[in-house]
Amino acid sequence: MRFSGRLIPAMMVSLLLPTLAQAETWPQFRGVTGSGISSEKNLPAKWSEQEGILWSVPLPGRADCSPAITANRIDVTTKTDDGSLWVISLDRKSGQEIRKVKVGSGSLSAPGPRNLWADRHNAATPSPIADDQNIWAFFGTGLLVCLDAESGEIVWKQDLVKEYGPYDITFGMGSTPRLWGNLLIVTCITKGPSYVVAFDKNTGKEVWKVDRKLPAQKDGADAYSTPAIYQNGDNTELLVSGSDHVNAYDLQTGKQLWIAGGLDIPSPFGRIIAAPIADAQVVIATSANPGGGGLGYIKAFEQGKSGDITKSGLLWKFDVSTPDASTPLILNDKLFMVSQNGVATCLNLKNGAPLWKKRMKGQYFSSLVAGDGKVYFLSIEGLCTVVDAGSGEIIAENQLPGTFYSTPAISEGVIYLRSYDRLYAIKGK
Numbered sequence: 519m520r521f522s523g524r525l526i527p528a529m530m531v532s533l534l535l536p537t538l539a540q541a542e543t544w545p546q547f548r549g550v551t552g553s554g555i556s557s558e559k560n561l562p563a564k565w566s567e568q569e570g571i572l573w574s575v576p577l578p579g580r581a582d583c584s585p586a587i588t589a590n591r592i593d594v595t596t597k598t599d600d601g602s603l604w605v606i607s608l609d610r611k612s613g614q615e616i617r618k619v620k621v622g623s624g625s626l627s628a629p630g631p632r633n634l635w636a637d638r639h640n641a642a643t644p645s646p647i648a649d650d651q652n653i654w655a656f657f658g659t660g661l662l663v664c665l666d667a668e669s670g671e672i673v674w675k676q677d678l679v680k681e682y683g684p685y686d687i688t689f690g691m692g693s694t695p696r697l698w699g700n701l702l703i704v705t706c707i708t709k710g711p712s713y714v715v716a717f718d719k720n721t722g723k724e725v726w727k728v729d730r731k732l733p734a735q736k737d738g739a740d741a742y743s744t745p746a747i748y749q750n751g752d753n754t755e756l757l758v759s760g761s762d763h764v765n766a767y768d769l770q771t772g773k774q775l776w777i778a779g780g781l782d783i784p785s786p787f788g789r790i791i792a793a794p795i796a797d798a799q800v801v802i803a804t805s806a807n808p809g810g811g812g813l814g815y816i817k818a819f820e821q822g823k824s825g826d827i828t829k830s831g832l833l834w835k836f837d838v839s840t841p842d843a844s845t846p847l848i849l850n851d852k853l854f855m856v857s858q859n860g861v862a863t864c865l866n867l868k869n870g871a872p873l874w875k876k877r878m879k880g881q882y883f884s885s886l887v888a889g890d891g892k893v894y895f896l897s898i899e900g901l902c903t904v905v906d907a908g909s910g911e912i913i914a915e916n917q918l919p920g921t922f923y924s925t926p927a928i929s930e931g932v933i934y935l936r937s938y939d940r941l942y943a944i945k946g947k
Contacts, residue, residue, distance in 0.1 A: 544587040544927040544934075546647040547694045548885060552746030552793055554847045556889030556928040562946025563892060563904050564914040572932060572943040575613040577606065580938045581642035583694075586653070587929040591616065591667065593653045594936060597642040601625060605646065605655050605665055610929075613943060617670045624659035626690030627679075635689040638883070638923055643692040645744075645924075647702070654702055654719065658691040662704065664722060674722035678704065678715075686710030688789065692742040698754070698769060701725060707741035707760035707790075714745075714758060714767060726772035732779075734761040738788040738806075742843075748796040750822060757794040757801065764794050764803035764819070779828045781805040783813040791843040793885070796821060800833065800867055802853060807842040810859035814840040818870060834870035839863055845885035845925075847893065849907050854893050856882045862895060862903075864910055874910040878903050885925040896922055896935065918942060 548554040562570060579598035586593045592608040601623045607616040626641050641658035648654070652673065653665040660679030665672055685691050687708040696703045701716045707730060715727040741760025747769070748755045755766040755775060765777035782788055783806055792804035800818045807814025815837035823831040839861035846855035852873065853865040860878040865871065880897030887894050888907060895903040900918040905911070920937030927934040935942045 542930055543589060544929045545649060546586055546697055547584050547645040547744050548793070548845065548887065548925060549928075551748065552696065552744065553795065554845065554885060554887040554925075555849060556887070558928065558931060559890050560931055561890040561892060561928065562931075562933055562944050564947045565916045565944050567918055570944055570946045572945040573613040574940055574942045575608065575615075577936075577939050577941055578618075579604065579642070580640060581936075582639060582923040582938075583642055583645040583936070584925045585927050585934050585936055585941060586646045586648040587927050587934065588648050588650055588667075591648065592934065592941070593646045593648045594941065595642045595644075595646050595655050595657070597640050597657075603641060603657050603659070603661065605653055605663075607653070607667070607670070608941070610943075613941065619665060619670045621655065621663045621665070621672065621675070622657065622659065622661045624657070624661070626658045627685050628688065628690030629686075630688035639689060639692060641690070644694040647695060647697045652719070654695065654697065656695050656704065660685065660691070662695070662717070662722070664719070673720075676717070676722050678706070682706065682713060682715070683711035687740045688737050689740075689742070694744040696745045696747060696756070698747055698756075701769065703745055703756060703769075705730075705741070705743070705745050705758055705760070707739070707743075707758075709739045712739070712761065714756070714772065716769075716772065728767065728772045728774070730758070730761070732761040732763045734763075734782065734788075736786040736788070738762050738782050740789040742789065742791045744793045746793050746795060748801075757796060759792070759794040759803050760790045762788070762790075764801065766801075776824050776827050776831070778803065778817070778819050778826070778831060781817065783807075785811075785813050788813075792841050792845040795846060795848055797848050797867070800848070802846060802848065804841055804846060804855075807840050807857065810839070810842065810857045814842060816840050816846065816853070816855070816865075816870070818867070836865060836870045839875070841882075843883040847886040847888055849888050849893065852907070854886055854888070854905075854907075856886065856895050858882055860897070862905070876905075876910070876912070879915075883923045887926050887928060889928050894926055894933070896926055898922055900937065902926075902935070
């Protein structure tokens, strides 16, 4: 482990808590902590291309990233056909472009067959992170950049491939960083260099770094998952899933708090894409289920343990129609998930017992989000099915044109959906 710079002040965690409570912005992937839950009310349930759209705007190039929503801005990234990598800022009320900044260029280093990834994934897959002062963007080339949100000027820039070593990951780097307090956390889980590193968000200087080389076979050593945050009592845990393991780090120091293995599947393509999630009792880890082939599963581990909890902390396992890329969602002692081929399932979080199962239309890579008693299931083909979180009844099916791999964002009563080349702001009918 290496340490440098300042450790995160404990007060920064408490300063961030009002943001969690108000839930007025959605500044990073699946919200502040990665739970995917909004505390807002009166969220839209029904819309179409003709009704309920506050605005929609075309975006240059193509990307799978989710938008970062702050008080007055929406920030997205994209990659254009000439290989340029861009950060685009929009006015959140109108969708009008504020600025477009070219921050670099390049393509994914992905030795896997192009027909398995090139039509769905590129260097702009990781989602940006933002606050009122800055925008942080990470790209699959290894570029990590911080922009001044007012001027668009680059504050600092890092090339993680040059700094820590080249990526050796079958389908190219796709993990999104996580911002918490003064720390910007990046995970790299590959057949080559594998680590978790924390940077000072203001300077780009390394604060701590831990190696994360764990035993896994073939593509099992790869992960495309995004870390999540869980506040466990007085401790703030960074949850990381990949290389057939899920574990937690102390966010201030990078010290490992616990680890659980046993996420491998009998396939050479056993990479992990879905992020870990947690509540006060349970940590959920999703094992790969490539193509919905029935190899994947969900494991629930007891919250608050320490050390190796592979066996001692295992509460239950569920292995029917589990997700591959889509991160599940915990809400009101229930676990919601959707498989790639459209089987939506709700489990009792305490024991893993199925509560209901529904067949939905289309293919699903987008992670689940929820708010106002509604769970949103967004298909690749632009069908967003809204489900009542209590009864499990389908409230509405809403169709938009486009290709949607990105995860929705929720802020101030509006849902934002990003297709390859367009951003929709949805207020509902």
